[in-house]
Amino acid sequence: MSSLDLHQLVLRYPGGTAPALAGVDLSVASGELLAVIGPSGSGKSSLLRVAAGLTPLDAGRIVQDGVDVTGVPIERRAVTMLFQHPLLFDHLDVLDNVAFPLRAAGHRRRAARERAALHLARVGLSALARRRPDRLSGGQQQRVALARALAAARPVLLLDEPFSALDRETREQMHDLLADLRREDAPTVVLVTHDLDEAAGADRVAVLIDGVVVQVGTWQELRSRPATVGVARLLGGWTEVPGTVRDGVHHSTWGRVVIEPSCPITEGAAVLLCPTTHWRLTLAPTDAVLHAGPGLHLQGVMERLRIRDGRSLALVGADGTTVEVPLAAGESVPTGAAVALNAPLTRGWAVPTA
Amino acid sequence: MNRSPRALPGRRALLDRPAPPNRPAPPGPVGVLGALGVVWLVLPLIPLLLWGATDRWSLRAPLPQDWGTDGWEQALRDGALAAAGRSLLLGAAVAAIAVPLGLAAGRVLAWGLTGSPRRLLTILLAPLLLPPVGIAMGLDVVILRIGVPAPVAVTAVLVLFALPYTTAVAATGYTRVTPQWHDQARALGASPRQAHRWVVRPAMRRSLLLATGLAFLVGWSDYAVTLLLGGGRTLTLPILLGASAAGTGNENTTAALALMTVLLPATGLTLTLAIRRLAATLSLRHAGAT
Numbered sequence: 001m002s003s004l005d006l007h008q009l010v011l012r013y014p015g016g017t018a019p020a021l022a023g024v025d026l027s028v029a030s031g032e033l034l035a036v037i038g039p040s041g042s043g044k045s046s047l048l049r050v051a052a053g054l055t056p057l058d059a060g061r062i063v064q065d066g067v068d069v070t071g072v073p074i075e076r077r078a079v080t081m082l083f084q085h086p087l088l089f090d091h092l093d094v095l096d097n098v099a100f101p102l103r104a105a106g107h108r109r110r111a112a113r114e115r116a117a118l119h120l121a122r123v124g125l126s127a128l129a130r131r132r133p134d135r136l137s138g139g140q141q142q143r144v145a146l147a148r149a150l151a152a153a154r155p156v157l158l159l160d161e162p163f164s165a166l167d168r169e170t171r172e173q174m175h176d177l178l179a180d181l182r183r184e185d186a187p188t189v190v191l192v193t194h195d196l197d198e199a200a201g202a203d204r205v206a207v208l209i210d211g212v213v214v215q216v217g218t219w220q221e222l223r224s225r226p227a228t229v230g231v232a233r234l235l236g237g238w239t240e241v242p243g244t245v246r247d248g249v250h251h252s253t254w255g256r257v258v259i260e261p262s263c264p265i266t267e268g269a270a271v272l273l274c275p276t277t278h279w280r281l282t283l284a285p286t287d288a289v290l291h292a293g294p295g296l297h298l299q300g301v302m303e304r305l306r307i308r309d310g311r312s313l314a315l316v317g318a319d320g321t322t323v324e325v326p327l328a329a330g331e332s333v334p335t336g337a338a339v340a341l342n343a344p345l346t347r348g349w350a351v352p353t354a
Numbered sequence: 355m356n357r358s359p360r361a362l363p364g365r366r367a368l369l370d371r372p373a374p375p376n377r378p379a380p381p382g383p384v385g386v387l388g389a390l391g392v393v394w395l396v397l398p399l400i401p402l403l404l405w406g407a408t409d410r411w412s413l414r415a416p417l418p419q420d421w422g423t424d425g426w427e428q429a430l431r432d433g434a435l436a437a438a439g440r441s442l443l444l445g446a447a448v449a450a451i452a453v454p455l456g457l458a459a460g461r462v463l464a465w466g467l468t469g470s471p472r473r474l475l476t477i478l479l480a481p482l483l484l485p486p487v488g489i490a491m492g493l494d495v496v497i498l499r500i501g502v503p504a505p506v507a508v509t510a511v512l513v514l515f516a517l518p519y520t521t522a523v524a525a526t527g528y529t530r531v532t533p534q535w536h537d538q539a540r541a542l543g544a545s546p547r548q549a550h551r552w553v554v555r556p557a558m559r560r561s562l563l564l565a566t567g568l569a570f571l572v573g574w575s576d577y578a579v580t581l582l583l584g585g586g587r588t589l590t591l592p593i594l595l596g597a598s599a600a601g602t603g604n605e606n607t608t609a610a611l612a613l614m615t616v617l618l619p620a621t622g623l624t625l626t627l628a629i630r631r632l633a634a635t636l637s638l639r640h641a642g643a644t
Contacts, residue, residue, distance in 0.1 A: 054537050074540050081541040083534055091556040100552075104543035152542050 002065045002078055002155035002188050004028040004051065009060035011046055011211075020046040022211040024060070028156075031186040035193055035202035039234060043211040044192040048158050051190065052081045064156065075104075081158040084165060086145035088133035094144050095120060095129040101152035119147045123177060139170035143177065150181065159191045163198070175201060196235065207231050227264055229354040232273050239279070239323050239343075241272040241296065242353065250350050253319060254296040257348040270350040272296075278343040279325040281314060283333065295344040298323075302337045316341060399616065405609030425606025432594060432607070434614060441574050441590040442618075444505075448512045448573030449566045455513070456520025456565055457558075463521065464528035478521050481514045490582040497583060507583045508576075515579070516572040520565040527561025563630065567623060574619055591615050 004027070011021040020043045028034045038044050049055040051062060053074040062070045069077050080101075088097050095113055098120050102112035120126050123143040133141060142162060149157060163171045175198065182189070191202060199205045199219065206216045207230075215227040226232040229240060243252030245265055250257045250272040257272055274296060300318030305327075307313070312327040316339055323341060333339065405411065409422030459478060462468050481489070490511065497507045531554055539549035577592040584593075595611040598604055 052541060054540070073546075074537075075543050075545055079541075080543075081538075083538060085534070087534055087538040089535070089539075089553055089557065091559070100539070100544075101542040104539075104548060104552075148542065 003030045004079075004156055004188060004190070005063040006047075006051060007061040007063065009047070009050055009062070010058045011043075011050055011055065012058050019058070019211050021050065021060075024208070024211070024213050026206055026213055026216070028188055028190055030065075030155075030188055031182075032204065033182065033189040033191060033202045035191045035199035035205045036208055037193060037196070037199045037205060037234065038208035039230075040194075042208045044208055045160050046211075047208060048081065048160050048190065048192050052079055052158050053077055054081070077156075078154050079156040079158060080149045080152040080154040081160065082145055082149050082162040084161045086133075086138075086141035086162075088136075088141055088144055088148075090133050092133075093129070094125065094131050094133060094136070097133060097144055098148045098151050100148060105152075116147075116151055119151045120144070122150065122181075123147045139166055139173065142166060142170075142174060146174075146177065146181075150185075154187075156188045156190070159189060161192055161194065164194060171195070171198075207234060209234070225262070225349060226273065226351065228351055229271050229273075232351070237276050239274040239276055240321075241274055243270060243272060244268065245270040245350055250348055252296075254298045255294075257295060257345045259348050259350045263350045265350055265352045269353040271353055272348045272350045274343050274345060274348065276313075276324050277326060278345060279323060280342045280344070281316070281325045281327070281333065282340040282342070283337060294346060295342060298341050300339055300341060302333045302335055302339055304335060305333075314339075399613070402609045402612050402616075405605050406613050408606050408609075411605070425604075425608075425610040428604065428607040429594075429598075429610040429614070432598070432611075433589065434591065434594060434611060437589050437591045437594045438614060438618060440588065441592065441615075444509065444512070444576070444580070444588075444590060445570040445572075445574035445619075447509045448516050449569035451509070451513045452516035452520045452569040452572070453562065453565050456517055456569070457524045457562070459517070459521040460524025460526075460561075461528045464525045465533055479518050482518050486515060487578045487582070490579045494582050494585075504584045504588055508580050508588055509573070511579050511583060512573050512576055513569075515576075516569040519568040519572065523561050523565040523568065524558075527558045531557040559630075563626065567626075571619060575615065591618075 006024055006026040009021045009024040010019055012019045024043075024047060026034070026047075036044050036047060046055065050057050050060075053062075053069070053072060057070065060070070061068055064078060074081070088094075089100065092100065095116055099107075099109075099112040099116035102115055103109065107115070117126065117129060120129055123146055125140060125143055125147065128136065128140065128144075133144065136144065145162070163174045166174060178189075179201075181187070191198065193199055202219065204216060205219055205222055207214050207222065207227075209228075209230045215222060215231050217225075222231065223235060223237075226235060226238070232238040232240070241250070241252050241254055243250050243254075245251075245259060245263075245267055248259060248261070248266070250259050250270060252272065259270075259272070263270075278295075298318045300316040300323065303315045303317045303322065305312060306315055306324070312329075312331070314325045314327050314333050316323045316325055318341065325341060327333065404418060406425055407421055407423070408418035409420040409424045411418040411420075459474065463471050463474060468474055493507070493511060497504075502510075535553050535557065536546070536549045539553040540546065544552060575592055576590075577596055580588050580590050581593055581596070584590075586593075591611065591614060595608065595615055598608045598611055601608075
């Protein structure tokens with residue numbers, strides 16, 4: 001087991017207008033699984049490459065188990081990395097692929113292959129030991145890549161979206177496999193992913209936007225308390241209500257909502273984040289409906305229906321924005337219908353305006 | 355991570371999907387086209403084979419009247435073996451220079467290591483855009499004036515003609531063998547040198563072989579550049595063949611020379627492929643990472 005600490009990492013690509021990494025600070029505890037999420041181009045893969053030592057830093061320090069390893073090449077670090085593609089060496093059969101790190105470590109061929117066979121058995125592919133990599137399915141190839149990484153016997157695993165190209169079922173099987181491996185070996189894992197379900201399974205999640213870590217926390221913390229509008233947009237499930245915070249209350253054209261004391265803003269322009277699931281929709285609204293009860297109220301027009309994860313969402317246009325409202329099973333709203341929306345918030349979560 | 359590997363619990367059975375078996379696929383459209391290609395290549399050889407085994411074959415006769423080896427004997431007396439040796443040297447020299455240059459250029463292009471790939475590509479393809487005879491005529495004058503030895507001039511120009519082929523083949527190879535292969539090998543504990551030796555080089559072997567073959571053939575089979583820049587003193591097999599073909603009544607000698615021009619590299623290619631297959635079998639038996 002091994003901890004990994006990244007201090008003020010800065011990386012600039014030649015010709016790039018903004019740094020790919022602009023002072024990233026991140027700590028991964030020994031045996032922890034940290035997921036790194038962020039929009040495309042936010043610097044996730046760059047972060048993993050500099051953490052691995054594959055890309056040289058412009059500034060910053062990388063400390064592993066209390067030892068500064070900045071500038072140490074990857075082959076001499078206690079780190080291994082899995083890429084999005086399995087990158088199996090097609091001139092070697094499956095067993096020799098898994099034996100590769102053992103051979104690189106100086107083991108004799110027979111010993112390396114014997115040990116590799118055990119690692120191959122761990123991922124359930126012993127029967128395919130003599131097969132060429134191009135004769136394997138995508139899931140099998142990624143499992144061989146995982147077995148090969150395990151054979152490297154390094155305490156830190158850096159995973160750069162290794163399961164993203166797999167179908168859902170195979171991806172879930174790979175998650176199970178990774179969970180099994182963690183139970184067995186407790187490696188420290190940094191997992192870069194676009195898949196929020198994958199991130200939800202991590203011990204902690206770091207959100208990287210424009211080369212900066214904007215929030216680190218458990219999945220529940222991020223889900224319920226996004227630190228910025230960017231994080232809220234990345235995770236989805238929020239309606240942004242622009243307004244102003246004064247005296248602990250968020251004021252907007254849609255209503256007034258008391259904000260929680262722990263909000264990252266106490267005064268000034270702020271976006272109230274209203275969970276999509278809080279909206280209630282009423283057809284043929286009257287004044288009584290439009291202004292009833294606490295929270296947010298607005299009138300809009302049903303624009304269209306959207307299906308997401310098997311659930312129906314009404315997209316309602318109101319005040320120049322579109323609000324997503326979940327519909328109950330069997331509920332339908334005709335396009336163009338005038339509707340009233342109400343989110344009976346007693347307390348809300350506000351963040352600074354982006 | 356350093357513990358002994360153990361079988362993991364879990365849904366292993368579900369994970370094991372049937373994979374395609376290791377058996378050759380039945381011939382598809384590609385196989386049929388390949389067969390047609392072979393016929394296309396072999397058909398022109400049939401008259402040459404007949405002429406090469408003929409001592410006398412009059413115009414009206416459907417088949418030779420006298421079978422024999424006069425043509426081959428005459429070709430040998432004309433210096434065919436020495437000419438073949440010179441062609442071999444020329445082909446090897448062209449390959450020895452054009453392949454490393456092509457590999458470097460191919461890697462630069464495929465891995466995006468240059469800011470102006472179009473410019474590099476234009477420079478490399480330029481020799482294919484202009485007729486070689488015209489270029490050779492122009493260069494002949496220049497080379498005579500600056501006193502470059504003929505064999506050097508011929509080799510240098512043929513290297514330029516071979517470069518587009520070697521670059522294209524190398525670039526195709528490096529498109530498959532991305533820098534990530536190198537990174538992956540290093541992430542598994544190999545030094546940069548080991549990563550190149552154990553991963554990149556073996557994976558590029560096929561491209562290397564193809565580029566070498568093509569560059570060799572550019573040197574081996576060249577006529578115009580060798581004739582014009584060599585000033586008739588660089589007597590290679592195609593030059594001898596051209597001279598023989600310009601005459602009449604010596605069709606059997608011309609056929610023997612033409613067959614030598616075709617069959618020697620074909621034999622070399624067959625041998626190389628056989629050795630490669632043997633090496634691949636041995637490397638599978640022998641080789642972990644090395």
